[in-house]
Amino acid sequence: MIAEIGLAALWLAAALAVLQMVSGAMALRVPEGEAAPLAIYTRPAAIVQAFLAVLAFFLLLYSFAVTDLSIKLVATNSHSMKPLIYKLTGTWGNHEGSMLLWVGVLAASGGLLAAFEKRLPERTMGATLAVQGFVALGFYAFLLLSSNPFERLPVPAVEGTGLNPLLQDIGLAIHPPTLYAGYVGLSVAFSLAMGALLTREVNPSFARAMRPWVLGAWVLLTLGITAGSFWAYYELGWGGWWFWDPVENASLMPWLAATALMHSVSVLAARDALRTWTIMLGVLAFSMSMLGTFLVRSGVLTSVHAFAVDPERGSFILALLGLYIGGAFTIFALRAGAVAEGKRFAATSREGALVFNNVMLSAILAIVLLGTLYPLLTEAFDVRVSVGPPYFNPASAIFAIPMLLVMAVGPLLRWRADKPARIQFEMLLIAAVLIGAIALVSFFGSYPFLPLLGLGLAPALAVAAVLPLRGRNLRRVPAATWGMVLAHFGVAVSLFGMACEGAFTQERLAAVAPGGTEQVGDFSVTLESVAPVAGPNWTAIEARLAVRQGDGEPVILSPQARNFWSPPQATSESALLTKWNGQLYAVIGNQAEDGRWQIRVWWKPFVTFIWYGGILIALGGVLAIAGRVRVDVKRRKAVKLGDARRADLEALGAAPVPAE
Amino acid sequence: MPRGGAEKEQGMKAKHQRLVLVVIAVLAIVGAGLLAAWSLRNQANYFYLPEQMASDPPEVGQAVRLGGMVQAGSIKTAADGVTVDFMVTGNTDAAIPVRYSGILPDLFVENSGVVAEGSLGPDGVFIATNLLAKHDENYVPKELEGMGTKEAAKMAADTTVGLD
Numbered sequence: 127m128i129a130e131i132g133l134a135a136l137w138l139a140a141a142l143a144v145l146q147m148v149s150g151a152m153a154l155r156v157p158e159g160e161a162a163p164l165a166i167y168t169r170p171a172a173i174v175q176a177f178l179a180v181l182a183f184f185l186l187l188y189s190f191a192v193t194d195l196s197i198k199l200v201a202t203n204s205h206s207m208k209p210l211i212y213k214l215t216g217t218w219g220n221h222e223g224s225m226l227l228w229v230g231v232l233a234a235s236g237g238l239l240a241a242f243e244k245r246l247p248e249r250t251m252g253a254t255l256a257v258q259g260f261v262a263l264g265f266y267a268f269l270l271l272s273s274n275p276f277e278r279l280p281v282p283a284v285e286g287t288g289l290n291p292l293l294q295d296i297g298l299a300i301h302p303p304t305l306y307a308g309y310v311g312l313s314v315a316f317s318l319a320m321g322a323l324l325t326r327e328v329n330p331s332f333a334r335a336m337r338p339w340v341l342g343a344w345v346l347l348t349l350g351i352t353a354g355s356f357w358a359y360y361e362l363g364w365g366g367w368w369f370w371d372p373v374e375n376a377s378l379m380p381w382l383a384a385t386a387l388m389h390s391v392s393v394l395a396a397r398d399a400l401r402t403w404t405i406m407l408g409v410l411a412f413s414m415s416m417l418g419t420f421l422v423r424s425g426v427l428t429s430v431h432a433f434a435v436d437p438e439r440g441s442f443i444l445a446l447l448g449l450y451i452g453g454a455f456t457i458f459a460l461r462a463g464a465v466a467e468g469k470r471f472a473a474t475s476r477e478g479a480l481v482f483n484n485v486m487l488s489a490i491l492a493i494v495l496l497g498t499l500y501p502l503l504t505e506a507f508d509v510r511v512s513v514g515p516p517y518f519n520p521a522s523a524i525f526a527i528p529m530l531l532v533m534a535v536g537p538l539l540r541w542r543a544d545k546p547a548r549i550q551f552e553m554l555l556i557a558a559v560l561i562g563a564i565a566l567v568s569f570f571g572s573y574p575f576l577p578l579l580g581l582g583l584a585p586a587l588a589v590a591a592v593l594p595l596r597g598r599n600l601r602r603v604p605a606a607t608w609g610m611v612l613a614h615f616g617v618a619v620s621l622f623g624m625a626c627e628g629a630f631t632q633e634r635l636a637a638v639a640p641g642g643t644e645q646v647g648d649f650s651v652t653l654e655s656v657a658p659v660a661g662p663n664w665t666a667i668e669a670r671l672a673v674r675q676g677d678g679e680p681v682i683l684s685p686q687a688r689n690f691w692s693p694p695q696a697t698s699e700s701a702l703l704t705k706w707n708g709q710l711y712a713v714i715g716n717q718a719e720d721g722r723w724q725i726r727v728w729w730k731p732f733v734t735f736i737w738y739g740g741i742l743i744a745l746g747g748v749l750a751i752a753g754r755v756r757v758d759v760k761r762r763k764a765v766k767l768g769d770a771r772r773a774d775l776e777a778l779g780a781a782p783v784p785a786e
Numbered sequence: 787m788p789r790g791g792a793e794k795e796q797g798m799k800a801k802h803q804r805l806v807l808v809v810i811a812v813l814a815i816v817g818a819g820l821l822a823a824w825s826l827r828n829q830a831n832y833f834y835l836p837e838q839m840a841s842d843p844p845e846v847g848q849a850v851r852l853g854g855m856v857q858a859g860s861i862k863t864a865a866d867g868v869t870v871d872f873m874v875t876g877n878t879d880a881a882i883p884v885r886y887s888g889i890l891p892d893l894f895v896e897n898s899g900v901v902a903e904g905s906l907g908p909d910g911v912f913i914a915t916n917l918l919a920k921h922d923e924n925y926v927p928k929e930l931e932g933m934g935t936k937e938a939a940k941m942a943a944d945t946t947v948g949l950d
Contacts, residue, residue, distance in 0.1 A: 403807070470803050485811050489818035496822040500830065510833035512851060512903075517829035521821060635888060637867020698889070715889030718867040724889050 129197050129276040132185035136276075139178040139233060140266035146171035146236075146259035153252025154324065165248070168255045169240040175262070176237025183217075183230035186275055190217045193286065199223060199275050201283035207663055215299045221423060221439070222275035224302060228419065229265045231303075231310040236262060239314050239339075246335050247327060254321030261313055264446045272439050301357055305350030305377055309415040311343025312384060315391075319408030320454060323461045328401045333394035334758075336408070338751055340391050344384040345747035351377050352740030363698035363713045365728050367627070367736055370518045375498045376418035379491055383411035386487040388747075389480050397541055399468040399477050403484070409458055413451045414491070420447050421498070472543035479536030486529035493521045523576055530583055533617070534590035537610060552593050560586035573629040580625025587618035605753025613746025620739025626708075626732035633729075637722035647729035649710055650674045654682075656714070656723055664690045666699070669714040669723065673703055685714045709733050831903070839906070840880035846908050853901040857881055861896060874900065874912075886914040 146168055153165035189197050190213050193206045203220040204213055218224045236258040243251065269275070315336055322332045354377060359367040368374065387407040394404045420443045471477040497513045504511050534556050538549045546553070564582035567573065573581075591614035595603060634646040643652045654670040666688040672680040683701035690697070703710040708731035715724030834844065836854045844850045852874060860873040860881075870890065873881040884902050894900060894917060902914035 402804075403811075467804050481807060485814045488811070489814050492815055492818040493822050496819065497826065500826050504830075511830040512833070513826065513830050516831075516849060517825055521825050524821065525818065635868050713889060715868075718863055720867070722867045724868055726889050 128185050128189055128194070129278060132182045132189075133274070133276040135178040135182040135185070136266065136270060139175045139182070140263060140270060142171045142175040142178070143259045143263040143266060146175065147256050147263060150252040150254075150256025150259060153249050154256075165252050168252055172233075172240035172255050172258065173237045175259075176233040176240075179230045179233035183226050186223060186226055187214060187217050189276075190214060190223075195284070195286060196278055196282035198277045198279050201279060201286050203286065205286040205663070209662055211296070211299065218302050218306075222269075222273045224306075225265070225269055225273055225423065226275045227303065228306050228310060229262065229269055231307050232262055232265060232313055235307075235310055235314050235339075236317075239317075243335055245331060246321075247325070250321045250325045250327045250332065252321075253324045254317045257320040257324075258313065258317040261317065261450060264449065268439075268442050268446060272442050301350060301353045304346050304353060308343045308345075308347035308350055308384075309380060309418065311339055311346060312380060312412045312415050314339040315343065315387065315408045316412035316454070319405045320457065323405055323457060323465070326461075326464060328394075328405060328465045330395050330398050333391050333404065336404075337388075337391050337395055338754060340384060340388045340411075341747050341751045341754075344381070344388050345744045345751070347377065347381045347384055348740060348744040348747065351381055352737050352744070355740070356737050359733075360700050360702060360711075361697075363700045365633075365700075365711055365713075365726075365730070367624075367733065370497070370513075370515055372498050372501075373422055375494050376421045379494055379498075380411055380414040380418055382487050382491040382494070383407060383414045386484040386491075387411050390484055393477055393480055394468070397469055397471070397477060399471055400481065401465050401468045402462050403481070405458065405462070405465070407484070409451075409454045410488075410491075413447075413454070414495075416443075416447050416450060417495075420444060469542075471541070474539065474546055475543050476536060476539045476541050479532050479539055482532050483529050483536065486525045486532070489525040490522050490529075493525065494518065497521070519576060523579075527579065527583070530587060530617070530621075533614065534587055537594045537614070538590075552590075552596075555593075556586050556590045559589050567629075577625045577628035580621050581629060584618050584622035584625060587621065588615055591615040591618055605756065606750045607753075609746040609748070609750030609753060611746070612749060613743045616739045616742030616744075616746060618739070619735050619742055620737075623732050623735030623737075623739060627730050627736065630731045631728060631733075633726070635724070635726045637718050638725050639722045642722075644725065644727065646710075646727045648675055649727075649729060651712070651725070651727050652680070653723060653725060656717075659686070661688075664688045667714065669712075669725070671701070671712055671725070671727075673710060673712075675705075683710070683712050685712045687714055687716075704734060707731060833901075836874050836876035836882045837878045837880040838876075839882050839912075843910075844906055847905050849903070849905055851901055851903050852882060852884065852912055852914075853899070854882075856894070856896050856898055856900050858896045871911075874902065882912050883910070884912045884914050886917055888917075891917050 149164040149167040149171065152163070153168065156165075186199075189200055190204055191210065193200060193204055193213060195201045195206075199220060199222050203223070204216050208216070216223075218227045236255065239258065240251075240255055246254070318332065318336045318339070322328045351374075354374065355367050358369065358371075358374070359365075387404065387410075390400045390404045390407055393400045420440070423439070423443060497517055500513055501511050535549065535553060538552050540548075560582045563585045564578060567578060567581045591611055594607065595611060632647045634644050634651075636644050638644060638653045640653055640655055643650050645651075650673075652672040652674075654672050656667060656669050659666050659668045666686040668684050668686045671683040671685070673683055674680045681703055683703055685701040686699040688697050688699055689695075698713050698715075701712045703712075708729060711728040711730060713726050715726060717723050829849075831849050831851055832844070833851045833853060836852065839852060854874040854876040857873040857875045860871075862871045863869070864871065868889075869885065869887045871883060871885050874884055875881045884904075885907075886902070886904075891900075901918040902912060903916040903918070904912060904914040907913050
C-alpha cells in the first residue's frame with residue numbers, strides 16, 4: 127500500500143506542476159497590478175506539490191527502512207541483514223531513489239520560494255514559478271515514465287541483493303543529499319533569472335531575492351565537494367584527494383559557475399551593474415547542474431556513481447537537458463538586448479576585479495568541461511583516451527593563478543573607480559609575503575613548480591584575506607564582510623593543504639614480516655600482527671600497526687582488507703592517524719608467497735587543511751547569508767514601524783496638528 | 787578598456803562598455819577553449835591493446851594505457867614482495883610484459899581484465915603506475931568493452947560471476 131500511495135503522490139505532484147506552469151504563465155498575459163483569474167493558483171500549487179514530492183520520498187525511505195522486498199528497487203539494492211543506517215542511506219544509493227531525492231529537493235525549493243518570497247512583483251513571481259514548474263515536470267516525467275522507484279515485483283524476493291560496499295559508508299549519508307540540494311538550489315536561481323528576463327525586471331531587488339538561493343546552493347555545493355573529496359581520500363585507499371574523475375568534475379563545474387554567479391549577483395544587488403552577465407551565469411550554473419546529473423546518471427561514464435543504467439534513460443535526460451538549456455539560451459538571446467545596461471565602472475575597481483575573476487572562473491569551467499567531455503567525443507570516433515591530472519592541473523592553473531592574485535587585491539579596491547596607487551602598501555605587503563615564502567621554501571629543497579607556487583600564494587592570500595579589516599572598527603564590520611574574509615581565508619588554508627600534500631608527501635611501500643619495522647618520515651611503523659576479523663556483512667584481514675613518532679608512545683592503527691559477501695566485493699579500509707600537522711595514512715595489501723604482508727604508508731603533512739579550508743569557505747557563505755537575513759528582517763521591521771507611524775499620523779490627521 | 791574620469795569621457799564611451807566586456811569575456815573563453823584543445827591533443831592518455839602496442843609502440847615515456855587480459859601463469863612477485871611482473875594479452879598472440887610496484891587491486895587475478903596506466907620503458911617493459919581491475923561485479927573498465935567477441939565473452943563471464 128505504501129508504494130502505491132507514493133506513486134499516486136508523484137502523479138498528483140506532476141499534475142500540480144502542470145497547473146503551476148499554466149497559471150504562472152497566465153499571470154504574464156495581464157499587465158502588472160491587475161488580477162489574472164488563474165494566477166492565484168500558482169503559489170498553492172507549488173506548495174502542495176512540494177509536500178507531495180517530499181511525501182513520496184519519505185514513503186520510499188520507509189520502504190527501505192522495513193526492507194519491503196516486494197518493491198523491485200528495495201530487493202535489488204538492499205538486504206535485510208544490513209545495519210539500519212545503511213538501509214536508510216541505500217534509499218539514494220541507486221538510480222531511481224537518487225532521482226526521487228533530486229525531484230523531492232527540486233519541489234521543496236520551489237515550494238519554499240512560493241511560500242516565502244514576497245518582495246518581487248507578482249508577474250515576475252508567476253513567470254519564475256512557471257519556469258520552476260516546467261523544470262519539475264520534465265523530471266517527474268523522467269521518474270514516472272522511465273525510472274519508477276515504486277515498481278512492484280510480481281513475486282516478492284526472498285532476500286535483497288545488497289548495496290555496493292563502497293557505498294556502505296557514513297560518507298554516503300551526507301554527500302549526495304548535500305550535493306543534490308546544492309544542484310537543485312541553483313534551479314531556483316535559474317527560474318528567478320528566467321522570470322526576471324521574461325518580465326524585464328532585471329534589477330537590484332531581483333538580485334536581492336536571488337542572492338540567498340545562490341549563496342545557500344553554493345554553501346551546500348562547497349560542503350558536498352569537500353565531503354566527497356574526503357570520502358574518496360579515505361575510502362578508496364589510494365591516498366589521493368582529487369582524481370579529476372568525471373563524476374568529481376560534474377560536481378566541480380556547477381560550483382565554479384555558482385561561485386561566479388554568487389559574486390556577480392552581489393554586484394547587481396549592491397551596485398546595479400552586470401545585469402545580463404548575472405542572468406547568463408544563472409542559466410549556466412543550472413545547466414552545469416543538469417549536465418552533471420546527465421553525466422552521472424546516464425551511464426555514459428563508468429564509475430562507482432553510475433549505477434548500471436540503461437541507455438534509454440540517458441537519452442531521456444539528454445533530451446531534457448537539450449530542451450531546458452536550449453530553451454533558456456534562446457530566451458536569453460531574444461531578450462538580452464532588451465535588458466537596459468546597468469551602472470558603469472572603471473577597469474580598476476572592485477567591479478572590475480570581480481568581472482575579471484568571473485571570466486577566469488568561466489575559463490576554468492571551460493577547461494574542465496572540455497577535458498571531461500573529450501573522451502566521450504573521441505569515443506564516437508572509436509579512439510579511446512583518458513584525460514587526467516597532466517591535462518587538468520596545468521591548464522586550470524593558468525587561469526587559477528591570475529584569479530587568485532586578483533582575489534587578493536580585489537576586496538581592497540573601491541567600488542566604481544579606484545587608483546592602484548591608493549592600495550600601494552597592501553599590494554607591496556602581499557607581494558613581499560608571496561616572494562618571501564617562495565624564496566624560503568626553495569632554500570630548503572627543490573619542489574615541483576605548482577606546489578611551490580601554492581606554498582607562496584597560500585600565506586600571501588591569508589594575509590590579503592584579512593587586509594580588508596585593516597583600520598576598521600571590528601565590532602561594526604557587517605556579517606557579510608566577515609563572511610567574505612572567512613571564505614577567502616579558507617581558500618588560502620585549502621591551497622596550503624594542497625600545496626603541502628603535493629610538495630612534502632612521503633611514501634613507503636614494502637613487504638613486511640610480522641615484527642618488522644619500516645620508516646616513513648618521522649614515524650617508525652611496526653607490523654605487530656595480522657588477524658582475521660568479521661563484521662555484520664563482511665569478513666576482513668586486519669593488521670595491527672604500532673606507529674611511533676620519534677621516541678614517543680606507540681599508537682595502534684588497524685587498516686583492513688575487507689571482503690563483503692552481499693554483493694561479493696573487496697574493499698581496502700585505510701587507517702588514519704591525524705596529527706595537527708598532517709596525517710599518517712596506512713593500508714594493507716596482499717600476502718606474498720613467503721608470508722610477508724604488503725604495507726603502504728604515507729605521511730601527508732597538512733593534508734587535513736584541504737578540508738578545513740573547504741569548511742571555512744562554506745562557513746563564510748553561512749555568515750554572509752546570516753548577515754543578509756538580519757538586514758532583511760531589520761528592514762521589514764522598519765517598514766512595518768513606518769507604516770504603523772503613518773497610520774497613526776493619519777488617525778491624528780483628523781485632529782488639528784499643533785504647529786512646531 | 788573603459789576608464790573612469792570626466793563625465794563627458796564616460797558619456798562618450800557609454801555604449802562601448804558592455805561591448806568591451808563581452809569581447810574580453812569571449813576572448814578569454816575562446817582562449818581557454820583553444821588552450822584546452824591544444825593540450826588535450828598532447829596530454830590525453832591514449833588507450834592501447836597489446837597487439838597495437840606490439841605493432842606500433844608509443845614513444846618511450848609517453849603516458850598511455852594498456853588494456854587486456856592477465857595471462858595465466860604469468861604473475862611473478864619479485865624478491866622485495868611489492869613488485870609484480872606479468873604479461874597482458876589481447877586478441878592475438880602478442881603479449882606485453884608489465885611491471886608494477888604497489889598494492890594490487892583487490893580483484894586482480896589471472897585470466898581477468900586489467901587496464902594498466904603508465905608508460906613503455908626503453909627495454910620494452912611497460913612500467914605501470916596504476917592498475918585498474920574490475921571494481922565490483924557490475925564494473926567493467928570501459929576500455930575493455932570493445933574487445934574481441936571471444937575475449938568479451940570471457941570478460942563478461944569473469945566479471946559477472948565474481949571472484950572464485
